[in-house]
Amino acid sequence: MKKIAVFTSGGDAPGMNACVRAVVRTALYHNIEVVGIRRGYRGMIDGDFVPMTSYSVSNIIGQGGTILKSARCDEFRDIKWRKVAYDNCVKEGIEGLVAIGGNGTFTGAELLMENFGIPTIGCPGTIDNDLYGTDYTIGFDTAVNTALDAIDKIRDTAASHDRVFFVEVMGRDAGFIAMQCGIGGGAEKILVPENPDSIDDVIGTLKSGGEKEKPSHIVVVAEGEEIGNAHFIAQKAKEALPNLDIRVSNLGHIQRGGSPSAIDRIIASRMGIAAVEGLLKGKNNVMSGIIDDKVVYTSFNDAINKKKALDVDLIKMVKILNS
Amino acid sequence: MKKIAVFTSGGDAPGMNACVRAVVRTALYHNIEVVGIRRGYRGMIDGDFVPMTSYSVSNIIGQGGTILKSARCDEFRDIKWRKVAYDNCVKEGIEGLVAIGGNGTFTGAELLMENFGIPTIGCPGTIDNDLYGTDYTIGFDTAVNTALDAIDKIRDTAASHDRVFFVEVMGRDAGFIAMQCGIGGGAEKILVPENPDSIDDVIGTLKSGGEKEKPSHIVVVAEGEEIGNAHFIAQKAKEALPNLDIRVSNLGHIQRGGSPSAIDRIIASRMGIAAVEGLLKGKNNVMSGIIDDKVVYTSFNDAINKKKALDVDLIKMVKILNS
Amino acid sequence: MKKIAVFTSGGDAPGMNACVRAVVRTALYHNIEVVGIRRGYRGMIDGDFVPMTSYSVSNIIGQGGTILKSARCDEFRDIKWRKVAYDNCVKEGIEGLVAIGGNGTFTGAELLMENFGIPTIGCPGTIDNDLYGTDYTIGFDTAVNTALDAIDKIRDTAASHDRVFFVEVMGRDAGFIAMQCGIGGGAEKILVPENPDSIDDVIGTLKSGGEKEKPSHIVVVAEGEEIGNAHFIAQKAKEALPNLDIRVSNLGHIQRGGSPSAIDRIIASRMGIAAVEGLLKGKNNVMSGIIDDKVVYTSFNDAINKKKALDVDLIKMVKILNS
Amino acid sequence: MKKIAVFTSGGDAPGMNACVRAVVRTALYHNIEVVGIRRGYRGMIDGDFVPMTSYSVSNIIGQGGTILKSARCDEFRDIKWRKVAYDNCVKEGIEGLVAIGGNGTFTGAELLMENFGIPTIGCPGTIDNDLYGTDYTIGFDTAVNTALDAIDKIRDTAASHDRVFFVEVMGRDAGFIAMQCGIGGGAEKILVPENPDSIDDVIGTLKSGGEKEKPSHIVVVAEGEEIGNAHFIAQKAKEALPNLDIRVSNLGHIQRGGSPSAIDRIIASRMGIAAVEGLLKGKNNVMSGIIDDKVVYTSFNDAINKKKALDVDLIKMVKILNS
Structure with a gap:
């Protein structure tokens, strides 16, 4: 050759x-x-x-x-x-x-x-x-660390305001990024396509967290997540738990770049x-x-x-x- | 006291x-x-x-x-x-x-x-x-640097794919963050509420950039921008310039957090x-x-x-x- | 229990x-x-x-x-x-x-x-x-990335001034950190205790690099390196290659900290x-x-x-x- | 022209x-x-x-x-x-x-x-x-933030081990970098050429800190500092306060590089x-x-x-x- x-x-x-x-x-x-x-x-x-x-x-x-x-x-x-x-x-x-x-x-x-x-x-x-x-x-490792860094930042504001954040990360049909940055970010819940969660599970977690006086939460959602994207799930959660201050952040293309x-x-x-x-x-x-x-x-x-x-x-x- | x-x-x-x-x-x-x-x-x-x-x-x-x-x-x-x-x-x-x-x-x-x-x-x-x-x-300075870091990452992917990105940053009714991270990020256009730009200006910039064989662009949009938010402006640009690969990234709450x-x-x-x-x-x-x-x-x-x-x-x- | x-x-x-x-x-x-x-x-x-x-x-x-x-x-x-x-x-x-x-x-x-x-x-x-x-x-992974970030920064200055840098990293008797951040940092030479290199090898690499018109170099040295620490090796290299602009940087305790x-x-x-x-x-x-x-x-x-x-x-x- | x-x-x-x-x-x-x-x-x-x-x-x-x-x-x-x-x-x-x-x-x-x-x-x-x-x-601003990031990391290890760190930063004959990253890093003492401190002052600060049950300290030293460089001052402090665990970190050339x-x-x-x-x-x-x-x-x-x-x-x- x-x-x-x-x-x-x-x-x-x-x-x-x-x-x-x-x-x-x-x-x-x-x-x-x-x-x-x-x-x-x-x-x-x-x-x-x-x-x-x-x-x-x-x-x-x-x-x-x-x-x-x-x-x-x-x-x-x-x-x-x-x-x-x-x-x-x-x-x-x-x-x-x-x-x-x-x-x-x-x-x-x-x-x-x-x-x-x-x-x-x-x-x-x-x-x-x-x-x-x-x-x-x-x-993969870089994207996970970029997403993790973003989640750490969102945690700052979530904890300061007792908020719940649904954070959507990339991954197409796979939950690898969500799983890694969710565990690394100390997420209270991780939604991945490989593991069907019902909306009720999510709501249950948020509810029991609120009762434990732990009102700030991070829920990491893989973009391919079966039960719907972060905005959809957040909407359902808002309806079920109107007293929680629920926000959504879609990390988007920053996950592709960087050294x-x-x-x-x-x-x-x-x-x-x-x-x-x-x-x-x-x-x-x-x-x-x-x-x-x-x-x-x-x-x-x-x-x-x-x-x-x-x-x-x-x-x-x-x-x-x-x- | x-x-x-x-x-x-x-x-x-x-x-x-x-x-x-x-x-x-x-x-x-x-x-x-x-x-x-x-x-x-x-x-x-x-x-x-x-x-x-x-x-x-x-x-x-x-x-x-x-x-x-x-x-x-x-x-x-x-x-x-x-x-x-x-x-x-x-x-x-x-x-x-x-x-x-x-x-x-x-x-x-x-x-x-x-x-x-x-x-x-x-x-x-x-x-x-x-x-x-x-x-x-x-x-302010931290938020600007966080947004700048995100823009640098988005630039990597924009340049690799010859894409145009509309990046929405925070600022409520003020363009300070947009201006700083736009100049720092080498943005081709910065849209702030204080300076009325028509959609036509934006499209003109993107068009002339394309002619200069500089097909990747970053347009920074302050959230309070008068002519509409990043998604709206991007939609208009897509209609006028269908050959460009136009994307939107809303940086969101990461701008509030961090050391x-x-x-x-x-x-x-x-x-x-x-x-x-x-x-x-x-x-x-x-x-x-x-x-x-x-x-x-x-x-x-x-x-x-x-x-x-x-x-x-x-x-x-x-x-x-x-x- | x-x-x-x-x-x-x-x-x-x-x-x-x-x-x-x-x-x-x-x-x-x-x-x-x-x-x-x-x-x-x-x-x-x-x-x-x-x-x-x-x-x-x-x-x-x-x-x-x-x-x-x-x-x-x-x-x-x-x-x-x-x-x-x-x-x-x-x-x-x-x-x-x-x-x-x-x-x-x-x-x-x-x-x-x-x-x-x-x-x-x-x-x-x-x-x-x-x-x-x-x-x-x-x-370990954090320390490697911290050292890598430092090497990237040193590379900026090495390339700007056509300098050779000997960068000493931690590791006690083991070359794991040196190896990872050396490969990741594009080092021209990595000295680890597990692999005996003679001073002559190092000098040979620097010499041939200079001849290839690649006058900036990073040599990563594990602190436990057999032939001596970074300062000692750099001194020997200076004596043998007086025309090169040789510097030493010991990364020190920053490698232990950080998120x-x-x-x-x-x-x-x-x-x-x-x-x-x-x-x-x-x-x-x-x-x-x-x-x-x-x-x-x-x-x-x-x-x-x-x-x-x-x-x-x-x-x-x-x-x-x-x- | x-x-x-x-x-x-x-x-x-x-x-x-x-x-x-x-x-x-x-x-x-x-x-x-x-x-x-x-x-x-x-x-x-x-x-x-x-x-x-x-x-x-x-x-x-x-x-x-x-x-x-x-x-x-x-x-x-x-x-x-x-x-x-x-x-x-x-x-x-x-x-x-x-x-x-x-x-x-x-x-x-x-x-x-x-x-x-x-x-x-x-x-x-x-x-x-x-x-x-x-x-x-x-x-300047980048160098200060690089030094600050290093000091934050060193603080992690200083606090974990109740240590005193003398951190030497660049600045030739000027204390600008030292002052900014010292205040930003929460340093207990900042030594700059513009402000003559006697060794006794430094030792006094470390001593009173130890008595307040605040045994970890960061002392930032500008490289041009009059009373000697970080290693010299640290040596004097060790002699006067043998019970403290005193270390030195010279940040060196990382301060010049980076985005x-x-x-x-x-x-x-x-x-x-x-x-x-x-x-x-x-x-x-x-x-x-x-x-x-x-x-x-x-x-x-x-x-x-x-x-x-x-x-x-x-x-x-x-x-x-x-x-």
Whole structure:
């Protein structure tokens, strides 16, 4: 293998740059040329390639976002456009790809491989942590700490005013962020899609808290939460408990940005190295992940389709920790 | 004067605890007894007084929120309940009050003084910075830096995806927070109530930015902005510029919390000292503020009713800085 | 078991308070009374016990340091004083202990058990991560991120002035902190006690960096590094490479403080729960740790005497990542 | 004026990049060409000029350090080399200079003007805040908050172990940083060069603190403090008070780096705009500063030679706030 390309795709996540850096430097270490593709599959179709040197990735390990940019690319679902993308790669002399992103990214890579046989290894870059085949995805730990910092701030004002706050955090269909920042933030209740709570449970918790003279509460709600989003649940709670001062805060996009945490920089670096070294060993169509602190490769098929389980036993902790 | 009381009222602000600490310690320094009133006027009516010692305020200088708590108290508008509050103060032996809060807080204090003659000095504690008689209010600098940090994070994701973000910040009827964190965050446009912008201006800026190949933008919107809140303006912009990827982020209550910045701790300490020493010198019905780095006292009447001007010339800066 | 005690001992670590909170609330959840012992073994000898309620540990999950305080206690090596400590526990009705700390803490607990048979479970609280029987110790992730933040700041000034910085981090005889924050900070070289580097290696790296027109460097040095501390190594490097602008920064005690990270709060909570539930199940003389995300108990003997290996393969990463 | 140059010189300070950005964009706004000179006077002698566009300064407002780099340049004291520098400027077509830095930077600029008549305006960029003609220098507020954050962390460990910490902060011959972060950090004592304290005073404070059962203390020491540096003073205190557990922490270079605070970004932007607009108005040999929130120009001569007074009355606050 003489030349590879690296790109980021899907929602940006802190640590993607650390991963790009690792891919570039590992390629150079093995005397492989490396180009960056800007805006993911969009740039692959447009032929938006940039040569990468050691200097291109200098001092980006601590930067949020992705210097290679990311974009939606609906055309990529059409084999006609995948052909264009593939032809661009061939013209550029690219013999392997490293794709940093989530589910959608890997689906695209799998199709490209299936149609045209270009070897690809993925690195799990998403704040949601919802990928099978790795304990942590790149960006998850940073997003959790950002959300936790926000919850700490909201706790200040909740405690000062004896208020109840429903805090909505990201996570699409997965409660990983909610669970971590909820436990870390000392939330009185955590609502995640994996664990159906009835509105009555929530109201019960708030009610018994009020009776214990603990009138300030934080309820963390994952955006994908089954019984409705934070505003909806808060509305129901207000109706049932009109004496409580109930507020809602949707943390929103701040959870995607910021300088990556130590863990995110380290796993991004390890996964990036593993991706390039995997390509060199002939691996293909797999995601490099870390399980029990060891690098493992999981087929794109499994990474996309298998469900990573949230340890719902952690929810029991919440009850104990609020005794 | 042998005994005074201190309380916080209105929306909590970072640095209120630093101010409480300064009030308590300054009183003790002058051999004056000091009690805290919990939950502001609410606690004054309920007789919820707690004796304060040097130890009560130990290690609170860096804590967000207010250890004395705050609450709404609509009854206080009724002289009947103000009489109850006053009687409680008399019973407790309180000869002077330090009120930490904003407009509403000082209005209450003024009425109490008018009705019953209890000397009160205020300290401006509000993140909004909308009080006449001080360059900075306690909490403003921290809120600005919190909002700035959020904008930096949002910039990461905006730049990665070539997006436009409308970021709504706090400020009620004042654009101080928006202006500071907008300039600090390198915003392409800042919308404040003091400076009427038409929707067309906003759209024009976004359009010309797109033409300059600068497709990512941050527009900071103060919550009191005349032409509508961030969601409304964003909707209009989407209609006019359907090709842009436009998002909204409402920073919300995180702006109230967090450990106070150096400036907030220092001005809170200075104002707290000045409040107690003002009471000792026979001052009354005034707010202690800092103008041009010097402590000044402003009558409650002026602090409440005069309008602190936002330097709208700063808005010109935004245009220059985006050249 | 009707009553237990919890204490912190040895160097303080962020997350100790989260662990104290978990111990207290878990005990209450199981209807067990719980007291705190102030200043570790010192307080056990002095009989410095404080009853703990749910409210005692309210809002401490995010606080650095330890509300129970910590202290050296050389007398505890003498069985005479251990007898005094034990008698105090008996008098207080304490039937089990939870000890939060490191090596020295567990050695004390083991002796106490051996002499007088009081059941004890430990929670690994030390920033150094040098305890066998757990992947992470409480405080480690926070300390790493604090050091990383400092290195990021130093990188700003190093890059602006083309300087070389030797940054000394904590870790006693272990390179865990150095390795994590070195990789995360993009250090050009990491010196840890587990991996003997000669001065010549360091000088060689700096020299080749200079030739690559990469004149700014960060070298992270663990305080226990064999070939000498940061000042000594920097001195040698200055002598060999007089043209480089070489500086030293010893990060010092800031690494111990600060609000704990999400991970530290979560593992502290899990380990605290596991400690109390372990006591209830009759476990004794063990440390509760987390390996591969599962709670495990390790005998004090192993925790103290077995050596936790640093993955020195990570050092190879440093070479690759600086290609 | 058709073309100007901007450079940074002396110790780097957070906000220098925000100032460079403002200078570049203001020049472009007025249709003036602008180049950057790398490494200050060093680059002026070497002819190391880089053309600056709006894009060159994109997304640097929040970056620590200086993208234009800085360096010592002893040759510049020699008129022979200043002639070389000047000739390079003339060759490049540079008609005016904006110099961002401190005392030494302005001394160089003054000489260059005196010898060859090239108009220069300075922007005060130094964390030390020791320049006459401005309330705040660029970088000061960030450095203070960085030091304050470190002191907060050290307080955690000091309080947990009942320790006394001597914390040395930067400031060369000025106590501005020490004073601000000392008051903000609730220090029990602040030692600054402007206010001679005898060792006995320090020891007296520590002693009386110990008697008040307040055994943990923070003493902030400015690096230029007259009675000796932190290590020296701590040694004396240890000898006098052997029962106290006394430690030293030198915060060092972390104080120079990091993302600038809101204030630093705003004043850097305002001063940068004022520098370019000053040049356009024919101003010369002056520093743009901000006093009482208004832009003012002060001659280099005054900025360098007049002494900015530290408000030593603030020291009285320390005594009151520790009552």
